[in-house]
Amino acid sequence: MLERVKELLGSGEIAGFIGLKLEYGHPEPYLFTKDHPEDLESLLVGDVRYPLNKVLLKVANQYPELTFGVMVRGCDERGLTELFKWNQLRQDRVVPIGVACPRELAEACECYKPYPSQWLVGEKTEGISKSKRLQKIEGMKQDERLSYWQNQFNKCIKCYGCRDVCPMCFCEVCSLEDRNFILTGKIPPENPTFHLSRAVHMVGRCIDCGLCEEACPSNIPVRTLYKKVGEIVMDVFGYRTGESAEGKSPLNILGEVTLELSDVNK
Amino acid sequence: MEYKTVLTTCGYCGCGCGLYLEVLDGELVGTMPCKTDPVSQGGLCIKGWNLHEFVNNSDRLTQPLMKKEGQFREATWDEALDHVASRLKEIKEKNGPNSIAFLASAKCTNEENYLLQKLARAVVGTNNIDHCARL
Amino acid sequence: MAKEVQSAAGFEPKIIAFLCNWCSYGGADLAGVSRLQYPSNTRTVRVMCTATISPHHILKAFQKGADGVLVAGCHIGDCHYMKGNYMTIKRVAVLKELLRFTGFQEERLYLDWISSAEGVRFAEVIRSFTQKIRELGPSQLKTSYA
Numbered sequence: 001m002l003e004r005v006k007e008l009l010g011s012g013e014i015a016g017f018i019g020l021k022l023e024y025g026h027p028e029p030y031l032f033t034k035d036h037p038e039d040l041e042s043l044l045v046g047d048v049r050y051p052l053n054k055v056l057l058k059v060a061n062q063y064p065e066l067t068f069g070v071m072v073r074g075c076d077e078r079g080l081t082e083l084f085k086w087n088q089l090r091q092d093r094v095v096p097i098g099v100a101c102p103r104e105l106a107e108a109c110e111c112y113k114p115y116p117s118q119w120l121v122g123e124k125t126e127g128i129s130k131s132k133r134l135q136k137i138e139g140m141k142q143d144e145r146l147s148y149w150q151n152q153f154n155k156c157i158k159c160y161g162c163r164d165v166c167p168m169c170f171c172e173v174c175s176l177e178d179r180n181f182i183l184t185g186k187i188p189p190e191n192p193t194f195h196l197s198r199a200v201h202m203v204g205r206c207i208d209c210g211l212c213e214e215a216c217p218s219n220i221p222v223r224t225l226y227k228k229v230g231e232i233v234m235d236v237f238g239y240r241t242g243e244s245a246e247g248k249s250p251l252n253i254l255g256e257v258t259l260e261l262s263d264v265n266k
Numbered sequence: 267m268e269y270k271t272v273l274t275t276c277g278y279c280g281c282g283c284g285l286y287l288e289v290l291d292g293e294l295v296g297t298m299p300c301k302t303d304p305v306s307q308g309g310l311c312i313k314g315w316n317l318h319e320f321v322n323n324s325d326r327l328t329q330p331l332m333k334k335e336g337q338f339r340e341a342t343w344d345e346a347l348d349h350v351a352s353r354l355k356e357i358k359e360k361n362g363p364n365s366i367a368f369l370a371s372a373k374c375t376n377e378e379n380y381l382l383q384k385l386a387r388a389v390v391g392t393n394n395i396d397h398c399a400r401l
Numbered sequence: 402m403a404k405e406v407q408s409a410a411g412f413e414p415k416i417i418a419f420l421c422n423w424c425s426y427g428g429a430d431l432a433g434v435s436r437l438q439y440p441s442n443t444r445t446v447r448v449m450c451t452a453t454i455s456p457h458h459i460l461k462a463f464q465k466g467a468d469g470v471l472v473a474g475c476h477i478g479d480c481h482y483m484k485g486n487y488m489t490i491k492r493v494a495v496l497k498e499l500l501r502f503t504g505f506q507e508e509r510l511y512l513d514w515i516s517s518a519e520g521v522r523f524a525e526v527i528r529s530f531t532q533k534i535r536e537l538g539p540s541q542l543k544t545s546y547a
Binding site: 015016018023024025026027028029030031033048049050051055058059062063066157158159160161164165214215216217 | 267268269270271273286288290291295296297298299300301302303306308309310311312314315
Binding site for chain 1: 456460461463464487488490491492493494495497498499504506508511512513514542
């Protein structure tokens with residue numbers, strides 16, 4: 001990967017590369033530029049994942065006419081595909097450099113496609129098609145499911161970490177901060193409105209990167225909830241988030257109606 | 267054009283979660299948790315997530331302010347400290363040392379909090395020392 | 402089980418109905434003018450189009466203790482704003498599945514298309530929905546661990 005980054009920076013194809021730099025023993029997000037070639041010695045892929053797409057959004061908004069490279073895993077590439085469709089980034093101004101995830105990570109994430117379309121580092125592993133996390137919840141009876149989720153949502157300390165770390169959350173004004181909707185000064189926040197409304201916002205947006213669950217200080221299984229959202233979108237609209245470069249996300253467009261009332265009111 | 271992240275410790279409470287402050291062209295723009303930190307392991311509370319906001323906030327005090335004629339006016343450090351010291355002495359003489367209370371802060375270092383309680387106990391002679399985390 | 406705490410007798414459900422100005426509210430008006438009798442458990446909220454109903458509104462209604470939520474709009478193809486009800490059916494479909502997954506009885510959210518000429522049908526929908534909610538019992542948020 002180092003060679004490719006040096007090549008891209010040297011030729012001027014990219015003004016900077018967003019990746020991870022090893023500093024004081026910790027990998028941290030960093031923008032590598034041509035001005036500091038010595039930094040490239042500390043470039044690493046690592047096992048720790050950070051929302052590099054979010055960094056790209058910040059940097060690209062500051063320098064909209066420049067092109068940037070970014071390190072992407074399977075999920076990041078899905079994120080980029082969606083961000084292009086949601087008009088947050090321009091495809092001709094982003095050069096992704098792919099990394100394929102190792103087997104252990106793919107299994108921990110239960111990722112259906114743990115590799116981008118092209119990659120320079122890593123080996124392809126098979127994706128996981130059926131998530132055990134979801135099977136466990138689906139296997140519970142309704143009362144069990146209700147008390148499970150109520151208990152989980154009661155742990156929430158309203159840190160907004162899930163939203164702040166999400167690479168697909170780019171809204172300037174967040175509904176979860178609307179004082180008429182989510183009351184201030186109350187912990188846990190409205191159970192289940194807070195989490196269900198975030199889940200609805202994740203329709204056609206969530207790329208299943210899992211950063212939300214990793215950022216949650218209360219260990220709420222939010223990723224399971226959003227994985228279910230992805231499954232619902234697949235079942236109801238036949239749309240897989242981040243898969244295709246064409247066709248907008250189902251709730252982002254009026255489109256045509258393919259549902260009947262009988263499908264909805266089961 | 268420069269974007270970097272600086273590893274630091276959150277200053278809000280005694281937990282000491284590790285986090286990265288995002289700096290874009292010399293300006294603080296955001297915060298990200300440090301996932302390799304043994305204490306916080308990638309989690310942050312809402313105060314930690316917004317650590318970048320207070321640093322360059324326009325509401326921050328830059329000069330000591332003293333109330334003169336009912337309005338806050340800028341003063342020098344010497345003026346302010348002399349005033350505080352003389353008034354505290356007066357109050358201690360008139361009402362006794364226990365009429366004064368001290369409030370420490372989680373934003374201060376342990377060493378600064380130690381100095382404050384030494385001031386309270388040894389200099390003023392009162393046990394009325396508490397900490398904002400107890401509020 | 403917490404659910405059996407509240408007995409069926411004496412429970413009157415609170416139902417919030419979001420009705421679109423052009424079709425379903427007109428249908429409700431017609432039912433009223435025709436002196437049709439139907440249970441009075443429903444509180445109606447008139448909106449210009451069901452597309453203005455966000456999942457936020459529905460979730461807030463449930464959070465505040467509504468036992469049931471009814472969303473009624475124009476028939477597909479008859480929306481006053483052409484395609485508003487396309488969004489509605491998509492949103493409600495997703496929200497219902499999500500509610501089911503988190504353990505809620507998704508039958509408490511009901512979507513129907515009622516035109517302004519269907520006064521009799523409006524009364525019938527209210528009657529049957531109120532009965533269904535009466536059978537389901539009070540909102541799960543009131544009786545479950547929360």
